[in-house]
Amino acid sequence: MVLDGITFPKAVLFDMDGTLTMPTFDFPAIRRLMGLPEDAPILEGISLMPLAPRREAEDILRRIEDEVAATAPLADRCNEVLEYLHGRGSRVALITRNRRESVETFLRRHPLPIEVRISREDGPHKPDPYPLLLACRQLEVKPEECWMVGDGQFDVEAGINAGMRSIWLSWDRQRTFAAEPWRTVRDLVELH
DSSP, X not given: OEETTEEOOSEEEEOIIIIIBOOOOOXXXXXXXXXXXXXXXXXXXXXXXXXXXXXXXXXXXXXXXHHHHHHOOBOTTHHHHHHHHHHTTOEEEEEOSSOHHHHHHHHHHSOOOOSEEEOGGGSSOTTSSHHHHHHHHHHTOOGGGEEEEEXXXXXXXXXXXXXXXXXXXXXXXXXXXXXXXXXXXXXXXHHO
16 A cells, blocks of 8 residues: 555564653663773673673663663554554554563553564564564564654664564654664654
8 A cells, every 4th residue: 555655564563661652661771780881882892891880780671671661651642553554454563672572561551452572582673673573474574665763772773683664663763872763753653
């Protein structure tokens, strides 16, 4: 289907935190708690730590992910966007760097019509294209038939790396990374 000159996607892959939810993670504060450099990606930074500090950092991350999954409000119009996509025949996946348990907590609170859920336990995580390509296989769609929607640099990079269109939710922030999204929207309201 073509809508306003754009081929409608057969599937849309969404990031979770800051995309399907309102932005809630304070990443600079999390890095400080863990003793990571200001610009270090959290999962990658944790993986390089010696065993004892790594376990402590993993505990901090689990605690914060649990709290956010249990309290984060849905982004405005989240349900309407997903209903709209389903109504147009698009399939929906959730792709997150969070662990599976926090995804399940979030979806118990907000039973969204998401067909495929990919978390960090499923293999290499964003910006690696693997989780997006895994979702494509499970949804039985080609990457070029999909859109990746997320609020972070790794979402955009993963989409580009997977050969799909990336849509960056800016939340009125200036883009500070080099990867160029196909489209930039403020939030799900603008995406809709």
